[in-house]
Amino acid sequence: MNHATTPLLLLPGLMNDARIWNPLTTALAGERTVHVAPTHLHDRIAESARDAIAAMPAGAFAVAGFSLGGYVAQEVCRQAGSRIAGLGLLSTGARADTEEAKQVRQRMIQAVEGAEGTGTGTATFGQVAQGFATRIVHASRLQDRELLNLLFDMASTVGSQGFVQQQRAAMNRMDTRDLLPRMHAPALVVCGREDQITPFSLSQEMASLLPDAELVAVAEAGHMAILEQPATVVSALVRWLGRVDGAMICRGDGVAAV
CATH class of the missing domain: 3.40.50.1820 (Alpha/Beta hydrolase fold, catalytic domain)
Structure with a gap:
């Protein structure tokens, strides 16, 4: 080195x-x-x-x-x-974050945690993670399965609890x-x-x-x-x-x- x-x-x-x-x-x-x-x-x-x-x-x-x-x-x-x-x-x-951005994050947190805040919304988290694809990659990469699979696998590793903590950190930065x-x-x-x-x-x-x-x-x-x-x-x-x-x-x- x-x-x-x-x-x-x-x-x-x-x-x-x-x-x-x-x-x-x-x-x-x-x-x-x-x-x-x-x-x-x-x-x-x-x-x-x-x-x-x-x-x-x-x-x-x-x-x-x-x-x-x-x-x-x-x-x-x-x-x-x-x-x-x-x-x-x-x-x-x-x-x-603007107030509007904070509200968007809060809605995603609520979707993941479940309507009653039970923290059991893992399926919803998967939907949220997959739904990000159309917004976070260039249009030419929307059929790149290797890239999309990596993004989803990383999201799964972070998990719903990690995602919620990240969103709360971002909205209060x-x-x-x-x-x-x-x-x-x-x-x-x-x-x-x-x-x-x-x-x-x-x-x-x-x-x-x-x-x-x-x-x-x-x-x-x-x-x-x-x-x-x-x-x-x-x-x-x-x-x-x-x-x-x-x-x-x-x-x-x-x-x-x-």
């Missing part, structure tokens, strides 16, 4: 497990310390961020979050700002637009051009607020750009990590040995 590489924290999105990051972790195999932290164990963004930080080695590290994981990544920066060597934000945003201008580490913002969940305008906004950000628009991709167009997204992430490592060396910071 290269001793001049920065440890990397990765955070999955809604109904995703560590496999959402497989294109990147496969490309980085053996190159640096990489930890994928779950985002479905708590119903508060701050708690998920706290646990993720605790899992990282001492010293500086880079963090990248996908979708819901992007909200957690920004909270990681809030909690551990002095340790953040780089910030990657994929298919996400910096704004808090903070607006982080005040934080981003203070993040002077190398940053990367990535979004699919046809993302219906977190539109490209949200990525443009984040990139404009970050002092040192590259903005990458991924053609022919929806919300799941990292799985729909992995070569493009991984190339951008590897380029970003090169900037992070270079900045650490130039600053003379002690990059954790790996």
Whole structure:
């Protein structure tokens, strides 16, 4: 392993497990310390961020979050700002939920938990998970059974309880637009051009607020750009990590040995 590489924290999105990051972790195999932290164990963004930080080695590290994981990544920066060597934000945003968005999430929670809050709505959860497909992938991928099966299998791994906790965490998250201008580490913002969940305008906004950000628009991709167009997204992430490592060396910071 290269001793001049920065440890990397990765955070999955809604109904995703560590496999959402497989294109990147496969490309980085053996190159640096990489930890994928779950985002479905708590119903508060701050708690998920706290646990993720605790899992990282001492010293500086880079963090990248996908979708819901992007909200957690920004909270990681809030909690551990002095340790953040780089910030990657994929298919996400910096704004808090609108009241309308909160109501949509609450309806999904109620559907999953059941009308009486019994928590037995696993079949309904399966329907919810499958129903997301038409919104989270590009139209050209709607017949990609391998991709759709992976999305459903990840959702099944997270489970109905994890899904509910993720939705509650998302609906109560903070607006982080005040934080981003203070993040002077190398940053990367990535979004699919046809993302219906977190539109490209949200990525443009984040990139404009970050002092040192590259903005990458991924053609022919929806919300799941990292799985729909992995070569493009991984190339951008590897380029970003090169900037992070270079900045650490130039600053003379002690990059954790790996």
